[in-house]
Amino acid sequence: MSKAPKKPGRLTKKHWIGYAAGDLGGCMTFALMGSMVTRYYTNILHIDTLVLAGLLLVWNIWDAVNDPMMGVLMDKIYSKTHNKNGKFRPWLLRSAPLLCITFIVLWTVPTFFEGTALLVVLFFCKILYEGCYTMFNIPMGSLLSAMANNDEERASLSSARGFGGMVGNMLPMLIFPILLQTMGENSAAFGAGAAVCAVIGFVFCLLHYFWTEERNVTYAPVTEENKVKVTDIFQIFSKNRAFVALCLHGVCICTMQYVSSTLGTYMYSDVLGSIGLMSMTTVISMPLMIVVLLVSPKIAKKLGLENMIRYCVLIGSLLYVGLFAAHVVMAVNPWVHIVWSSLAAGIGMVSIQMQWGLVAEVTDYNEMLTGKRNEGTIYGTFNLSRRVGQTVGNSAAVLALGWIGYDSVLAASGGIQSAGTIFGIKALCVLLPAIFCIGSWAAFKFVWNITPEVRAQITANKDAIAANQAEK
Secondary structure (H helix, E strand, O other): OOOOOOOOOOOOHHHHHHHHHHHHHHHHHHHHHHHOHHHHHHHHOOOOHHHHHHHHHHHHHHHHHHHHHHHHHHHHHHHHHOOOOOOOHHHHHHHHHHHHHHHHHHOOHHHHOOHHHHHHHHHHHHHHHHHHHHHHHHHHHHHHHHHOOOHHHHHHHHHHHHHHHHHHHHHHHHHHHHHHHHHOOOHHHHHHHHHHHHHHHHHHHHHHHHOOOOOOOOOOOOOOOOOOOOOHHHHHHHHOHHHHHHHHHHHHHHHHHHHHHHHHHHHHHHHOOOHHHHHHHHHHHHHHHHHHHHHHHHHHHHHOHHHHHHHHHHHHHHHHHHHHHHHHHOOOOHHHHHHHHHHHHHHHOHHHHHHHHHHHHHHHHHHHHHOOOOHHHHHHHHHHHHHHHHHHHHHHHHHHHHHOOOOHHHHHOOOOOOHHHHHHHHHHHHHHHHHHHHHHHHHHHHOOOOOHHHHHHHHHHHHHHHHHHHHO
8 A cells, every 4th residue: 555645844945945956066177177177187187188088988988878877776675765864865874975075186186196097096086076066966856746736836946046056157167267367376275275166065965864854655565567677768858758858958968068167267268368357257257147047937838948948049049149250250258258258148048047947847758658757767867868969068178179179288387378279269269069959959949749738638537546546
């Protein structure tokens, strides 16, 4: 017999702040893995770009695999143990201190080695950090389904995560460039920046644990029909077309995001002339993102969430194309670039802030199609697609630096890159994001299949499940 669900109270402001703190804490370290870590590899550790591209490929393949594995592991363990502390929150408490420690180690310990030893140490430091990040991120993201009981609460928590992620991504980009400008571009500055961000992140990860609650956890006896299996991943992809569209979007939008963040320091340092100006993008972007998060639910109510995302990535792409054209025909003022690129990125990446509502909708759709509600598996598999985008963005960006002839030794000595290299940096940082925004638009335009009629079927299925549970 199924365990009767407890009757949860209202979703409180404490829950909202606590859930926001989760993405804030995680992003305090993860944001630097896109924006600053490549410069750490090339300019501090002096790793050859071809070797680094190979390392990134191996690292990100492993990261892509362990995300769905972690989701399946959570689903399987809870189905057997029914931990009284919840399905997701115990993992948060285990992973938070490990995440802090391994991040600091990654940015400090390899600097004490050289040659092959450096590569070996760096390889395993990165593996450890990414494993701990996955251990925190998958339960944090999956926790939404255990906290929210209706669409209004899901939208509220998605907005909370958006605010938390926005602050968590912006704070490191305020702290790190200022430290580099003040202390110089050296190992001490990179290590200090990593330690400051990791400790701040740890505090917010703990707040996430203590200020959240699994309010609607239920479980049923394990049977052959509802048994969680690793092969459920393949069933999701084969039956859930909307999930395929969401994953295609995840690949495209994360590729766009990581190409931009990986190469952003090169744009500001080598093209615009001051890496310190990069902090100003944060100052300009924050008010824009606050407005976006406040008005997006109202726009989505009128247009539909997937339609709003589709329009935003299309507008973002057009803005990027216009900015690239401006860079081709003239010397763009740094402040013009900052404002224009911030607007393009902010509008184009609305999908990143609002996609969690679509993940919940795809989960409901999958339950209707398959009879299983695998929150951890679905979130972990969606993260796999985002990791693929990260892999493409990071690895391709690093390889492209070599293709366009970027000279890290020249940069370290204050020299100016060649005209061809400068043009290449502009194309990589401005034109390439436009292309991947178009890919995201196409996924929702041509693959997504949850129509108003399908939504009505999903609602009817949820009502039937709730009625059946009430009878038992």
